[in-house]
Amino acid sequence: RKEVEQDPGPFNVPEGATVAFNCTYSNSASQSFFWYRQDCRKEPKLLMSVYSSGNEDGRFTAQLNRASQYISLLIRDSKLSDSATYLCVVNSAGYSTLTFGKGTMLLVSP
Amino acid sequence: NAGVTQTPKFQVLKTGQSMTLQCAQDMNHEYMSWYRQDPGMGLRLIHYSVGAGITDQGEVPNGYNVSRSTTEDFPLRLLSAAPSQTSVYFCASRRGKTYEQYFGPGTRLTVT
Secondary structure (H helix, E strand, C coil): CCCEEECCCCEEEECCCCEEEEEEECCCCEEEEEEEEECCCCCCEEEEEECCCCEEECCEEEEEECCCCEEEEEECCCCHHHCEEEEEEEEECCCCCEEECCCEEEEEEC | CCCEEEECCEEEECCCCCEEEEEEECCCCCEEEEEEEECCCEEEEEEEEEECCEEEECCCCCCEEECCCCCCECCEEECCCCHHHCEEEEEEEECCCCCCEEECCCEEEEEC
């Protein structure tokens, strides 16, 4: 089983839609979790950290389910500018490196 | 606040040439890493460092060397460039093991 798995997409949604991505991780001892956004030919940028109790930042909501070992990202009222690849990132206990998923591509159309 | 900076932005090398990709951060972060990103492969870790004087190999270290003489700088050296090293290279830094990571703008390298 891959360490961090994401559906590559693309997810094609109209403006204003709600879209959700899931990401599963294999190491049950993972400690910290993040969602990053990467625009075409640009560097990944932190979108939000994911906390155990779940957290929200404007139109974005992240949740963590430790029992099932997945994290999710919900985007409400999608904008054209949300079109990007969303990377799931996990830090595992005992390891000094972060593990990146391959990303889920989102395309928002007018 | 510059964050993570990388030079050069673009580079073309001939097979067999060597070069150093520069990376610097001004956030006093302990951890620094080098990744390469190829289509369909995601980000792959080349080398990383958890502090000045300490480096370790990542997933794809062959053909690359690193050093970390200061907290700020983490150069990546290509020893003898090969076409398989054509890629986009990202440097990144973070404060500690469980903290978020910040990336530089990348270096686009082509080896002919």
